[in-house]
Amino acid sequence: MPSLDGKIVAITGASAGIGEATARLLAERGAAVVLGARRSERIDAIAQSIREEGGLAATCVVDVTRAEDLRRLVATGVDRYGRLDVLVNSAGIAPISPLADLDTENWSAMIDVNLRGMLHGVAAALPVFREQGAGHLVTIVSVAGLTVSPTMAVYAATKNAVRTVHEGLRKESTDGVVRTTAISPGYIRTELADSMSDPRLQELTRKNMDAMGIPAAAVARAVAFAIEQPHDVEIGEINVRPTVQG
Template identity: 80%
Template structure:
């Protein structure tokens, strides 16, 4: 089993699914984890579970659409543990629908959470990473950001493609060896992402497909751990994690 004893990792969207699984796995492998999400009671409970199992964990209420929340997450992590080694940008929503439905509120929400939320994380963490002389930005993207799109997913895929583009831009600006970047793109993972889908037909279809094909969030957590535990001169730029049964 890999050891992450010397890592301090903050994770957004950590109240369930991939974020929760990542926090629990990294803590079991020795990292100190800082869980962040809008559902304060939920991240508090997860952090308490981790501490009762002998791990190191803290929790904060964070809305990634608020830049100040991300700055506070980074500063609180540094105040508590002395530094922040990794920020995992995991928060995301998918109120998908056909473009013809004109769900402009849903479009704006995906842009705000999926893209602007990630940029807020970059703005908060990058100065700390530069000041420390090292840091690692990990973002959970999606296979939708790799393969174009399918009906109902145009705006969602656009936000995920944009996140990948930002990651590549940050990578090309960070060849001095200070900042590492990793984009992890999951396929069908059994999470509560469908809860953010307003259309009941699309929501039920997604849940059925996740149940039939999806794999555990722990699979993505292991990919994140693999990227993080690499030595400082090794960057795992992109990882795709999908079920073997997914087309």
């Protein structure tokens, strides 16, 4: 099994789902992980579990809508382990609805978490990466941005915006300092449906997850694959979805 020995990785949205699975897998493969999320008791419990299994883990309470929280997350990695090799932006919400519902509050929430939260991560990590001479930005995007479905216009827009930022950063990083990887999951069994305010859409999403969803560990393996490549190899985009998903 490939080793990530010595890698220092900070992860947002690490209290559940893809973020948690990524933290556990990377720690298992030898990385030191810094778990960031709003639920302090949850990330503390996950970190304790990782340490009990022989891994290295620290925690930092993070609300990705707050730029200072991302700076603190990055600083935790640098202060604890001496540097930060990778930032995994995994935090995201999906309170989807038809545009005609005019749910402007949740439109703003998706922009703040999915897009602005990722940008806060870029702003926090990029100076550290440049000072070190190397760094890797990994963001969990979504296949929803590849084919826009009804009720998902704003959610997909935030994900497409994130993909655009990644491509822009890649083209600005031809000096070889910063690598970028955008990973787009399909139906993954996570808590994402909990963030949906429309009961009908929440029920439909859970039904689809139950019927075809694959474990969050499948996405975690894609993150590990991208990170473990030598620094002169960049895995720009990966789509991870159930084989049966149309």
